[in-house]
Amino acid sequence: MEAQLETATIQDEGHHHSEPFITKYLFSQDHKMIAKQFLITGTIMAFVGMIMSLLFRLQLAWPGESFGILNFFLGDKWAPEGVLDPNMYLALVTIHGTIMVFFLLTAGLSGTFANLLIPLQIGARDMASGLINMLSYWFFFLSSVIMIMSLYVEAGPASAGWTIYPPLSALPKAIPGSGTGMTLWLVSMSLFIVSSLLGGLNYIVTIINLRTKGMKMTRLPLSIWALFVTAILGVLSFPVLLSAVLLLVFDRTFGTSFYLSDIYIAGEALDSTGGSPLLFQHLFWFLGHPEVYIILLPSLGITSEVISTNSRKPIFGYRAMIGSILAIGFLSFIVWAHHMYITGMNPFLGAVFTFTTLLIAIPSAVKVFNYITTLWRGSIRFTPAMIFAIGMVSTFITGGVTGIILADAALDINLHDTYFVVAHFHIVMGLSAVLAMFAGVYHWYPKMFGRLLNKKLGYLHFWLTFVSAYGVFFPQHFQGLAGVPRRYYSWTEYPLFADFADLSILITIAAILGGLAQFIFLYNFIYSMYRGQKSPQNPWQSNTLEWTTPVKHIHGNWPGELPTVHRWPYDYSKPGKDQDFVPQTVPLEEGESDGESGH
Amino acid sequence: MNILLAVVVVLGIITLTQLIRVFELTKSLNGTKDNEVTDKENNGIANGFMLYLIGLFSFFIWLVWAYGPFLLPEAASVHGEKIDLLMNFNWAIIITSFAITHILLFYFAFKYKRTKGVKADFVTHNAKLELVWTTVPAIVLAIVIIYGISTWNDIMTDEPEDALTIELFAKQFDWTARYAGEDGVLGKSNYRLISGTNPMGLVTLETIVEKLAELEKKKAKLELKLSNAEPNGTIAENTEEKIRKIDKHFAKVFAYQKEMEMDSNLFLTGHDDIPVKVEFHLPVNKPVKFFIRSRDVLHSVYMPHFRAQMNAVPGMLTSFYFTPNKTTDEMRNITKNPEFDYLLLCNKICGAAHYNMQMNIIVESEEKYNAWLKEQPTFFAEEARVDKELKEIVASN
Secondary structure, eight states: OHHHHHHHHHHHHHHOOOOOHIIIIISOOOHHHHHHHHHHHHHHHHHHHHHHHHHHHHHHHSTTOOOHHHHHHHHHHHSGGGOOOHHHHHHHHHHHHHIIIIIIIIIIIIIHHHHHHHHHHHTOSSOSOHHHHHHHHHHHHHHHHHHHHGGGOTTOSOOSTTTTOTTTTTOTTTOGGGTHHHHHHHHHHHHHHHHHHHHHHHHHHHHHHOOOTTOOGGGSOHHHHHHHHHHHHHHHHHHHHHHHHHHHHHHHHTOOOSSOOSOEETTEEOSOOSOOHHHHHHHHHHHHHHHHHHHHHHHHHHHHHHHHHHHTSOOTTHHHHHHHHHHHHHHGGGOGGGGOTTTTOOHHHHHHHHHHHHHTHHHHHHHHHHHHHHHTTOOBOOOHHHHHHHHHHHHHHHHHHHHHHHHSHHHHHHHTTBHHHHHHHIIIIIIHHHHHHHHHHHHHHHHHHSBOOOHHHHHHHHHHHHHHHHHHHHHHHHHHHTTOBTTOSOOTTOGGGGGGHHHHHHHHHHHHHHHHHHHHHHHHHHHHHHHSOBOOSSTTOOOSGGGGSOSSOOTTSOSSSOOOOOSOTTOBSOTTOSSSBOOTTSOOOTTOOOGGGOO | OHHHHHHHHHHHHHHHHHHHHHHHHHHHHHOOOTTOOOHHHHHHHHHHHHHHHHHHHHHHHHHHHHHGGGSOOSOSBHHHHHHHHHHHHHHHHHHHHHHHHHHHHHHHHHHTBOOTTOOOOOOOOOHHHHHHHHHHHHHHHHHHHHHHHHHHHHHHSOOOTTOEEEEEEEETTEEEEEEOTTTTOOOOBOGGGOOSSOTTOBOOHHHHHHHHHHHHHHHHHHHHHHHHSOTTSHHHHHHHHHHHHHHHHHHHHHHHHHHHHTSTHHHHTTTTOEEEOSEEEEETTSOEEEEEEESSSOEEEEEGGGTEEEEEBTTBOEEEEEOBOSOHHHHHHHHTOTTOOEEEEEOSOOSTTGGGOEEEEEEEOHHHHHHHHHHSOOHHHHHHHHHHHHHHHHHHO
16 A cells, blocks of 8 residues: 555656756756766766876976976966976875875765665665755765865965875975865865765665665675675775864864974974874774775676676676675775885784785685686676776786785885885776776666667777776886885986886876777767667666666656565576576566575 | 877877767668677677787786886895895786786686577586685785785894994985984984074084074064064064964973983983985995984885885884895996995975985995095084084174
8 A cells, every 4th residue: 555655656756857957957866866966076077187197197208398288287387388396296196196086986986876776776766865865965066166176276286195194284384285275175075074974874774774675685786785885884984084184174273283293394393292193194094995995895896797797697606795895894994004014103013914904815806706707608798888897807906916015014115105006006996996987887877868878989998998007007017116106206316217217108108098088988978968879778688676667767766666576686597598687576486596596 | 299299189089080970870870789789899809808918918028028127126135135035926926816817807708708509607606616716815815924924023123232323314305314423322302403503403402502592582583573563463463472482492492401401411422423415324234223203294214225114204203224235336236237326215295396305325345334434524513514604604794
């Protein structure tokens, strides 16, 4: 009875399309619209971050050369006569990192796919709280606007690195970017954290409470499992970053000394004593390391879905995959100090964190083996999403194995803060997540916009991206092994590094190529929104629930009753079936077993 | 360069638009659907992955061949050799697993591409296989962990008692190395004593007295300014604030002086200290313990050839010890580079000139080292010289 009533109201809403622009597109509480808002805002931020990286790559390849384009973007103050200013270089590096880590790969990734997939894949009408969901987006939007605004501050944006270690970030006299620019950074990040917490709580509550009938936890798609653990990580770790940020605000504004001690700057001995810069690092990385998995887990979740669907084969080791996600989630909380081996922390802790960090390699290896085995004896269909997902597995391996070196405290001594680290985290976290995000966009674009992305452009986009990605980051390992430090404005002062000048040029050219490739995607993204081929209801012959909803979005997702789930989501190529897929809504036949035990 | 870049960009854009047009045209001609993959495309991509695999491995081999010779030479310190061994051990494991997994990944993608009439195998899991690939990495990692941690503990403990002590002092944007001088003890330092003539804030009776005099002078100037300023105006307020700060500073230094006077030896240990800039020397085969300080922001002492790194943290004394075991001349032979020099770099972002905050290190025989050290002026002599120069400048004005 209740269900019928609900159905009636839903249908009612479905038929009326007179909703005003402002509640339909701007202050929408519909999770599908909010997902699109996150995706589009995240994409805009990503382009800002990417262009910044291209600008500073120009300086790194051709130090001191004049480029009209630098002057065009940065003006006479920061690129006089087209030569990049060292302070601006640091600012670009800082904001590039901040945008990519937080705005693209945290909010852009989780915000898009958690919002889109959670209600659709668990069979819910919407998120537990539409209002909180909407607020989550608008806090994110505000935070993005403030971050962009900080680029226009007179003394320049924050430039103490994306990790904003004090005292550099606390003392405007140490670097101009630590003035108003840093204030805006801190305000922006505080709002960002609020957004992330609102979103995360909502995701957790929704997954726990709003699963449709028959959707047991052991029948959830791995994407949902990943997003679930991600949300828990975020809710537990982001508040710690907020406290770190607030204490920094106190130090900057109210004269406290949480992080400051015995400092003499610009001809003045500050009165602060007793604070410790290491405290900030502990607080920062207590978020910072789970943050890596806040980025990676959704990526792995998306990859699992895409690989299984397009291999027409169940994901191998479903339970082991869930176990790995949980293990990675747990371990991510006890490894943070591997960023701090040589900061003056007690060496005993170095040994402890080497141990815990290396443990993460085990569940990660299990995941990789499971992906590879899912391909084994599959019937692989290379949709654009699928090739991005395979690319993601490749970068996850390449970046992951160098993690074994960096986790080793003894080896980190010589590699800490060199280009080896830059290569490592860009490949394992940056590339993997970006490739997975592309996989997700190509796969679920029809669900978001009702149209398909152009396939050929997708292929072109992939190959250019994949070639340039390795072209940029693979050589950086070698620079790192030669001892080239990161965040250096130029290396011309060092005869030691002169031999790597050519390699820097190669890297920059690959980066420009990769950058251009993204404009293909952008073109495809916008063009297909209006003129792409219309998508059928289930374009990839997938089992999960989102493909049982109508192509045209309606409030409440399903026009009639909510679907009932009868099986796990990976019944691809199940023997004895006519089709090579069995949607989750199809009841089990007599004697048919479900899940991993199904044969 | 600009023109070249512009040409590349313009050409890129033209190619893109042309490609897009070609795609659009072919698509409308043969009527393929964007959610379906033709066999031709599918096989093309499968081949593409195999090609990519070969390309990626070739790229790796080329990089090793072309840039391998420019990587850091063998370690120039005792513990560094242990690190290099550990590193090579790790490389063996990593390159093996990278190669195997990549070959499997791309080969499976190639081999199991969709083929007409072949259905995918419905394999959900395999307990035995999964047990194997959880246990094998676990065992390998156990070895990596044990080897790694024991090396780390080796490096961080076992400090010899007779190590030579040197302080590395960081500020934006240069380094100072301070030797203990004849008494073998590094003098105390206090950041409140830092001034133009005493950039490291060394504690001697003279530096304290000078600092107190300097503060008094500053205060007198400010008081004069205050008496001329409009009462209760912003200038007066700011000046009062500055005076308060100076009073506080004065009180702290004064209290410190009283504290030091309890043991007058403390005043003397700094006199014979030897601060050097630009280049510092180390005796070969003798353990050196570095005490590392910073006076403003984080810096990091990075000496890549010795496999040594430690952050310089304001308000905190950090340290690192190692034994250099190859002289600069030996290393010049090894690298076949007559201009080779050991370097100290800053490796923690510290501001605009972070990229050029370096120092040369010369490792030489103990005799040469002692001869060099003898020529370096002590802090006391240096301060007196600078002081005299300043006085001369004042007098000539």
